[in-house]
Each structure stands twice: as C-alpha cells, then as structure tokens.
Amino acid sequence: MKLLYLDQHHWVALLRSADRRTAELAERLQGLVDSGEVVVVLTSGHYLETWHRAKWGSRSALAALMRDVSRLTTLAPIQVVARHEIERALVGGPPVTVTEILGTGVNHAFASATGRFRLVERAWTHECQEEGPAIQEVPGYFVEFQAEHPEAWEWLNLAGPPAADFPLPGFDDSQFEIRPEHRRGDEFVEHERELLDRLSAHGLSARLRDALVLSDIVELLDEINAGCIRARVNPDRLRGGPAMRGFHAALPSRDLLVDLRSLRLQDRNLPLEQHDRTDLLGLAVALVYCDVVVTERRWAHFARRARTYERYGTEVRSRLDDLLPALTRPRESSG
Numbered sequence: 001m002k003l004l005y006l007d008q009h010h011w012v013a014l015l016r017s018a019d020r021r022t023a024e025l026a027e028r029l030q031g032l033v034d035s036g037e038v039v040v041v042l043t044s045g046h047y048l049e050t051w052h053r054a055k056w057g058s059r060s061a062l063a064a065l066m067r068d069v070s071r072l073t074t075l076a077p078i079q080v081v082a083r084h085e086i087e088r089a090l091v092g093g094p095p096v097t098v099t100e101i102l103g104t105g106v107n108h109a110f111a112s113a114t115g116r117f118r119l120v121e122r123a124w125t126h127e128c129q130e131e132g133p134a135i136q137e138v139p140g141y142f143v144e145f146q147a148e149h150p151e152a153w154e155w156l157n158l159a160g161p162p163a164a165d166f167p168l169p170g171f172d173d174s175q176f177e178i179r180p181e182h183r184r185g186d187e188f189v190e191h192e193r194e195l196l197d198r199l200s201a202h203g204l205s206a207r208l209r210d211a212l213v214l215s216d217i218v219e220l221l222d223e224i225n226a227g228c229i230r231a232r233v234n235p236d237r238l239r240g241g242p243a244m245r246g247f248h249a250a251l252p253s254r255d256l257l258v259d260l261r262s263l264r265l266q267d268r269n270l271p272l273e274q275h276d277r278t279d280l281l282g283l284a285v286a287l288v289y290c291d292v293v294v295t296e297r298r299w300a301h302f303a304r305r306a307r308t309y310e311r312y313g314t315e316v317r318s319r320l321d322d323l324l325p326a327l328t329r330p331r332e333s334s335g
Helices: 008-016 020-034 044-050 056-070 078-091 106-110 140-148 150-159 180-201 205-219 221-231 241-249 252-265 276-289 297-305 308-312 320-328
Strands: 002-006 038-041 073-075 102-104 292-294 315-317
Touching (some): 008 020, 008 044, 008 056, 020 320, 044 056, 044 276, 056 150, 106 150, 180 252, 205 241, 205 252
Parallel strands (some): 292 315
C-alpha cells in the first residue's frame, strides 16, 4: 500500500479531466484505490481550501471527487504529529509510524470534536478585531448533528453550504469564522517578514534557519514541557544551542517545516503569501509520512532541495503525468 498526497491544484486538475490522458489517469487512480494498493489522504488544508470555491456546482463536484477517492482518509494535523514526535524524541523511542497519524474524517484532520469549526465566545470580525476565548465544552447541536447525520456532517465540513455563507440552520455563527485561515495566513506572513527584516538589520541573514528553529521551539514550548512531564524527563537536558538544535532535528515534521519556511523566505521571485501557511503545514506532514506527494512546481523544487527523498523516501512530483510511475514503482528505503 502506498500513501498519496495530492495538493488542491492537482485535485482540481483531476476533476476537470479535460483531456483523455487525465481522464484515464483518474480512472486508473480509482482502480488502485479500489484494489487497496494506494490510499489517498486529505489534510485540514483540503477542507479549508475547498470552501474557497465560490460556485456551488464546482465546489460540490470537487468535494465529491475528494470524498470518493480518499474515502475521507485523513492525516492528523501537524500539532498532533509534533506531539507524537516530541514524545519519541524525549525517550529515544522508534520513529512515529504512518498508522499512528492516519484516521478518518474531518474531526481527525483537525483534531477537534467540532471539525473545521473552531468555537470561541466571540468571533473575530472587521468591526471587532479581537477573538474571544475558546469554548471548551462542545455545544449540544454539534454532538446531535454528528450523531444523527454523520455523512451530512462530513459533507458539510468538506463541501460547505450551497451558498458558501452563513448562517446555517441550527448553528450559532457568531461563535466561529467562515475562513479564519485567511487572517492567520496574513499574521503568518507578517511574522515571517518581521523575522527576516530583523535578521537583515543586524547582518544575520545567514542565520535564518537557526532563527526559525528557535522560533519553532518557542511555539512548541508548552507541548515540550508537557511531554517532559509525561515522560518524566528533565527539561534541563535540552538547554543550550547544540542540545536544542539536536532535539529539533529529531522532530521530522517540524524540522522539515523549518527547511521549507527557510527556502520559501529566500525565494526572491515571489513574495510570501497568506495561503503559504496552509501549504506549509500540510506539506510538512505529507512529505515525511506519505510515499508520493504531488504538489505545485515551486513546492516540489523546495522539497527536493530539502532532500525529502533521501531523508524520508518520499517521491515528489509536480505533474500528474508522473504520478502513475511513482505509485507503481517499488518503494526504496530512505537514506
């Protein structure tokens, strides 16, 4: 069995099947899925990006293709993967296996009982640009809807409502945003640019990767401390630059995320964009744990520069025409 990740662009290309070759590819891919030779995965990013298609006919057709081909097999989000990797790194355990991060459905993709919806006491709006505290207790209407209509729940989260807008019957839309990833993407771009500007101002541009590792460690600090408590490990062993860098290098998805962030920031041909955040978070997991990844040419180039095949045995492609040879070739062990 091989695990396949297709980015949104290539899902759309499969949907169109405008030429005979693409139509044949879609048919053969479905055959490999039906025979159990290939499993196609979705990530939280696929759910987020599918809602961006304004026309219901196009959006529902794309969602139906993704549902039928993937059978709603999903990868855990990067924060859950990082938790597994941190625990293994702290105790020197075996690498995290793909079966530990594979699951089914939107709740698994977002590691949330409310799927793609993040509930807060007050949603961010342009009029009030401050999000309220997170709601910890799942509202009854979410529980009831999922229990009584599981297929409709999955369809809603992937395809969205026909009008691509709220309110939805029975849902309190004052407590969640339709597309919060846009705002988070803008915040991410601002953070990355500020980091790059600070390094440049102090003549430290060559230390970009070290700065990104430090930034990532800070972001993971609560999870690292919790992991130390669970594993009964003294966190003092991680003090100091060499120890910290060595520990971070033992977290495959986060280490690759830093590589991809670094390469993306150094790309002078195209400024950083808000949707890069979603791409980065999905690819950092897929490029480590999937066998074949088909993504945009730019990301495929960065993945090759990060030596993902040598490190993880992952074949990276940027064209659908190259997909079948990669899927049918026996996998070699990674270096």
